[in-house]
Amino acid sequence: MRAFTISCLLAAAAFQTAFAQVLIAAETDMNSTDVTNTTTTAASASASADTTSTLPILNSARVLVDNNLEVDGANYPFILLPDQRIAANGALSCSKLGESLYSAQNSSLSSVAKMLTQYAPGETEFWIGTGSSSSSYLSTCNTLVISKGQATGFRFQGIRYAKAPVGALRFAAPVAVSTSWSSAVDATAAGSKCPQLGDSPGGEEDCLFLNVFTPKLSADTASALPVIIHGGSFTTGTGSDPAFNPANMASRGQVVVVTINYRLGLLGFLERVDANISRSTLPGNQGVRDMIVALQWVQKNIGQFGGDSSKVTIFGESAGGNAIRTLLSMPAATNGLFRAAIAQSDPIDLPFNTADTSSRIISGEAMGLLSCTTLTCMRSQNVSAILNAQNTIVSNAINMAPEQSFLELIKPTIDGVLIFNNFDQLIAGKDGGVAKVPLMIGTMMNEANGFLPSLGQSTPMPATVFGLTLGTVLGYQRSLATIAYGPYTIDSTDPDGTRVAEGYFASDYLWLCPTQLLAQSYAASVGKPVYQYQFQKGYNPNRPSSDICAVNVCHGDDVALVFASPPLMNNATAYPWTTTDAALSRTSVEKVE
Structure with a gap:
């Protein structure tokens, strides 16, 4: 506008x-x-x-x-x-x-x-x-004034929702803070992101902040309220990521949007290695607990920004989608915190970690690398040492857990306190069931293609690799049946045909098929509307022309369209932002509720 x-x-x-x-x-x-x-x-x-x-x-x-x-x-x-x-x-x-x-x-x-x-x-x-009187010099005869319309949107950044998780609070459950509106609150700059490596390393442990984007300053009229949980394999990302900037969503969709930070990696998901360690000392799933406290802050305070606490929709992409699945898996802990959920590109076939996996493969390995045997020792380590240990664990994951080597080794754990079972088992009615809210869930057409290079599988890929991959994932007999059935035929005329076929298989295996099954079973179990989608169009100008995703619709290629992300649009060189992209993006940001 x-x-x-x-x-x-x-x-x-x-x-x-x-x-x-x-x-x-x-x-x-x-x-x-x-x-x-x-x-x-x-x-x-x-x-x-x-x-x-x-x-x-x-x-x-x-x-x-x-x-x-x-x-x-x-x-x-x-x-x-x-x-x-x-x-x-x-x-x-x-x-x-x-x-x-x-x-x-x-x-x-x-x-x-x-x-x-x-x-x-x-x-x-x-x-x-019109914030004040217009200039008397200008004629209003030919100007278009829409009810003296106010500014299209406001942002409030870096609002603290929990105490800094440092010192004795490192690895502890988050401690909520009360926000006082009786005095000025500096909300003009984003708070620090949580410590991480990856493409954008850095951050501070004092990172439990959120941001509010609203189309108005009045609290008189309540608006629907998406709360966005960022992705990043639970090891990277921030609620202030420009790619997920919800400013257009707030201003064009007339909704209040909240983005949050939560603890990542070992700092957010360290599990106890000894059952004798009290859950009050090391609760586990610290990052998930951060999300819950942030949602509780929303319930208490969002009315001050024109949001309706009874209309909260939780919304996440990739690991953020996994986080949505996680929050749906703990109805006792999240009761009343949201009324609907949207999960984008959640790799549903990857289950939650078991307590044994988290304690032995992740926490135990980390403590060994840091020469620690106690939680006190872990709290004394500097952040860089913890991040380096985390990086070593993830890098060596292919030797410890091949099936998880490229997707979310560090993730929520079935701890018996917040999470009692995997989502499919909870849907079936076991261990307390799931939150019963309307759900939208979907995938990209070629979700897995972008991950193939991380496994060293680049073009040209020998046809024999495809059979080996299916055998590893499905077992010998099932792989033979799958190949014989023929849904993943290798195009012999395409130099990259093997990798394309493997991408289709991995996309179906990890995303599409589990998503279809989950949508059907969730709808049957909870009796609420479930909407399933698949993006067959994407936009990501940062793909090199040689990338397999340059001609496919890969994981993350919906972000610019869903959020109308200004940075991604402005970086368009080889892949221009078209009027079709703009029309689809407008439809997306204006329909969020």
């Missing part, structure tokens, strides 16, 4: 100067597709920074970008300073934001008037936000 704030034009007498004062070319917030109120007054539904120390002489600032999701719209954001000031003070305010003042010579009064009076009537999605 094309969003402009008329209040920034100020009074008619100072209009030409005022325009130069309030429009600043912005290059530091290219990923912001909402209007960000960086310093709103602290109240029941707002958060602010200390304007006297953080942003001198800056009372408020808003970031405006075009979020129509089309190719021509995502690259021209502005920071607006709505308060009237002289040019010198405007330049100083801009410098505090790391920007420079927009020159009055670059845009005359006539061009602004033309934009508002001639172009606006031709736009079907042209919004004019």
